[in-house]
Amino acid sequence: MKPLTIRLATLTTIVLTAALFRLLPHWPNMTPIAALALFGAATFERKWLGLAAPLAAMVLSDALIGFHGGMGAVYVSFGLTWLLGLWLLQKPTAARIATASVASSLLFFLITNFAVWYGSSFYPQTWAGLMSCYVAGLAFYDGTSFALNGLMGDLLFSGLLFGGYYLLQQRFTVLRAARV
Numbered sequence: 001m002k003p004l005t006i007r008l009a010t011l012t013t014i015v016l017t018a019a020l021f022r023l024l025p026h027w028p029n030m031t032p033i034a035a036l037a038l039f040g041a042a043t044f045e046r047k048w049l050g051l052a053a054p055l056a057a058m059v060l061s062d063a064l065i066g067f068h069g070g071m072g073a074v075y076v077s078f079g080l081t082w083l084l085g086l087w088l089l090q091k092p093t094a095a096r097i098a099t100a101s102v103a104s105s106l107l108f109f110l111i112t113n114f115a116v117w118y119g120s121s122f123y124p125q126t127w128a129g130l131m132s133c134y135v136a137g138l139a140f141y142d143g144t145s146f147a148l149n150g151l152m153g154d155l156l157f158s159g160l161l162f163g164g165y166y167l168l169q170q171r172f173t174v175l176r177a178a179r180v
Contacts, residue, residue: 003174004045010168010175011043012053018161019057023064030149033058033074034081034104035157041085042092043165045177051082073115077108092162101158105151113137 018032018039036054044050058078062071081104088100117123117133124132138148169175 006174007045007177008049011040011165014161014165015040015053016057018157019054019061021157022058022061027149027153030153030156032153032157032161033078034101034108034150034154035161037078037081038085038089038097038100038104038158039161039165041082042089042097042162043177047086050085051079054078054082070112070115073112074108077104077111080107080111097158097162098155101154102151105154108150109137110134 015036018036022031022033036057037051040050040054041047042050044053055075055078058075084100084103084107088096088103113134114130116137117125117130119125120129120133123129165175
């Protein structure tokens with residue numbers, strides 16, 4: 001098997017495996033979604049596959065979990081997180097991965113809560129209504145912080161994906177990207 005094929009198969013397997021974590025019991029919003037987008041952007045040599053593989057894994061897991069009305073905002077934030085990863089993780093370091101993870105958490109929070117507010121009959125369609133929606137989003141689910149859980153999940157899963165893959169690359173040199 002060619003090194004590129006081995007690398008692609010390994011990355012795809014890692015992405016699909018990480019997506020399965022969405023099916024296991026977890027704290028609200030503590031999922032590998034943003035980490036998958038960042039990992040795909042940083043590791044796949046064919047960048048479109050770095051979006052397609054995690055996106056397909058997400059769609060498959062969503063099909064099992066169930067779709068909801070806010071899925072558009074989730075997928076938009078996923079795509080923007082992938083773009084953030086393309087830009088910030090051209091040369092991944094621990095600091096850049098952590099920065100991208102924090103930025104993706106903030107991006108997800110802002111986009112999904114904006115989507116909840118926009119057109120809502122629960123929140124007035126004013127600046128104050130939007131701010132109320134953001135404040136409510138900080139502790140939405142039985143007092144559990146969606147925002148904090150999202151941040152912890154993004155950092156945890158990014159650390160696992162990037163750290164685990166780094167360790168695999170140290171053990172199996174065929175997984176290292178070709179130097180240009």
